[in-house]
Amino acid sequence: MDEQARIMQALGGVSLAGHSVQGGMALPPPHGHDGTDGDGRKQDIGDILHQIMTITDQSLDEAQAKKHGLNCHRMKPALFSVLCEIKEKTGLSIRGAQEEDPPDPQLMRLDNMLLAEGVSGPEKGGGSAAAAAAAAAAGGSPADNSIEHSDYRAKLSQIRQIYHTELEKYEQACNEFTTHVMNLLREQSRTRPISPKEIERMVSIIHRKFSSIQMQLKQSTCEAVMILRSRFLDARRKRRNFSKQATEILNEYFYSHLSNPYPSEEAKEELAKKCSITVSQVSNWFGNKRIRYKKNIGKFQEEANLYAAKTAVTAAHAVAAAVQNSQTNSPTTPNSAVIPIPILSFLPCFFCSPFVACFTSITSSVACDARMSSHI
DNA sequence: TTGAATGATTTGTG
DNA sequence: CACAAATCATTCAA
Numbered sequence: 001m002d003e004q005a006r007i008m009q010a011l012g013g014v015s016l017a018g019h020s021v022q023g024g025m026a027l028p029p030p031h032g033h034d035g036t037d038g039d040g041r042k043q044d045i046g047d048i049l050h051q052i053m054t055i056t057d058q059s060l061d062e063a064q065a066k067k068h069g070l071n072c073h074r075m076k077p078a079l080f081s082v083l084c085e086i087k088e089k090t091g092l093s094i095r096g097a098q099e100e101d102p103p104d105p106q107l108m109r110l111d112n113m114l115l116a117e118g119v120s121g122p123e124k125g126g127g128s129a130a131a132a133a134a135a136a137a138a139g140g141s142p143a144d145n146s147i148e149h150s151d152y153r154a155k156l157s158q159i160r161q162i163y164h165t166e167l168e169k170y171e172q173a174c175n176e177f178t179t180h181v182m183n184l185l186r187e188q189s190r191t192r193p194i195s196p197k198e199i200e201r202m203v204s205i206i207h208r209k210f211s212s213i214q215m216q217l218k219q220s221t222c223e224a225v226m227i228l229r230s231r232f233l234d235a236r237r238k239r240r241n242f243s244k245q246a247t248e249i250l251n252e253y254f255y256s257h258l259s260n261p262y263p264s265e266e267a268k269e270e271l272a273k274k275c276s277i278t279v280s281q282v283s284n285w286f287g288n289k290r291i292r293y294k295k296n297i298g299k300f301q302e303e304a305n306l307y308a309a310k311t312a313v314t315a316a317h318a319v320a321a322a323v324q325n326s327q328t329n330s331p332t333t334p335n336s337a338v339i340p341i342p343i344l345s346f347l348p349c350f351f352c353s354p355f356v357a358c359f360t361s362i363t364s365s366v367a368c369d370a371r372m373s374s375h376i
Numbered sequence: 377t378t379g380a381a382t383g384a385t386t387t388g389t390g
Numbered sequence: 391c392a393c394a395a396a397t398c399a400t401t402c403a404a
Contacts, residue, residue, distance in 0.1 A: 241402080
């Protein structure tokens with residue numbers, strides 16, 4: 001009886017005095033009691049809420065004093081251990097729910113791409129390998145390549161710089177925030193039960209939040225690189241005239257092999273190397289040149305003579321050098337004249353072949369005849 | 377702005 | 391597959 005009353009009092013805070021208990025059967029409490037209890041609780045909650053709401057109005061000293069008072073309360077250790085126990089029981093379920101998730105495949109993809117593009121990895125001297133390959137395939141003169149290449153590289157390094165600055169900023173902010181939260185939790189752990197594991201959990205939550213921000217950064221960096229690359233590739237698609245030197249080399253070959261202007265695969269490779277263009281560009285050039293030459297030989301007459309003369313001069317120089325050489329070796333040999341090499345001394349079989357019949361313009365026929373006769 | 381020049385692409389053929 | 395021929399697309403000088 002006494003025990004029950006004590007418990008009831010402790011729970012409800014209401015005295016049982018005046019209640020009659022008969023034959024072990026408790027009579028239902030009068031209606032008025034319920035209402036009185038409810039009002040009391042509401043009053044208590046209201047008080048607590050009021051205290052919470054006005055807590056910010058308190059001065060720091062006042063709050064510190066209250067905290068100190070709480071810490072020094074004689075019941076504090078006992079209450080603290082009870083709270084720890086309760087927390088331990090409820091904490092398990094929370095901990096069970098929190099699992100280490102595997103690395104995000106999307107994040108891995110982004111990381112890989114940034115690494116491949118040379119954004120996240122170590123600084124590469126020549127920019128990304130992709131850029132170098134694209135530049136190599138772009139054709140044109142080496143100077144043009146280097147201009148495009150350096151442009152791409154400059155833009156990429158800009159992106160790289162922004163990426164790293166932002167990443168560092170986020171990391172710093174994350175660390176600062178984590179430290180701040182950890183300190184706060186450690187401080188609070190003196191007045192309320194916070195296990196180190198919970199702090200760890202909180203840290204990992206913060207890290208997850210920040211890594212999601214980092215992912216956004218990585219994503220936008222990837223987008224920027226993609227845009228840059230697409231622009232670069234578009235620029236590559238634009239036609240660029242070959243350099244004067246390259247055209248010179250190709251024309252020299254063409255006119256000195258006018259009888260059979262079909263360079264072998266090896267010759268094409270050689271020319272491509274000399275001109276800093278691709279083999280297929282060499283093929284294109286010869287394809288275009290052959291058809292355009294055949295269509296209008298008259299128009300190319302001047303050019304043909306020019307390159308033939310050039311070839312002749314080169315050959316003459318070679319001969320002169322040889323002669324000079326032989327003279328050095330045998331000074332008694334008389335100084336022979338430079339052997340004259342007739343212009344267009346080759347047989348232009350290619351445009352005299354059957355298919356040239358399709359181009360029976362008088363001009364070309366005359367030109368062909370003239371050439372043939374000059375050869376004869 | 378225009379037209380020639382020119383590199384690239386497409387289509388057809390042997 | 392290499393090539394011819396036609397055509398497209400871009401560059402460049404006047």
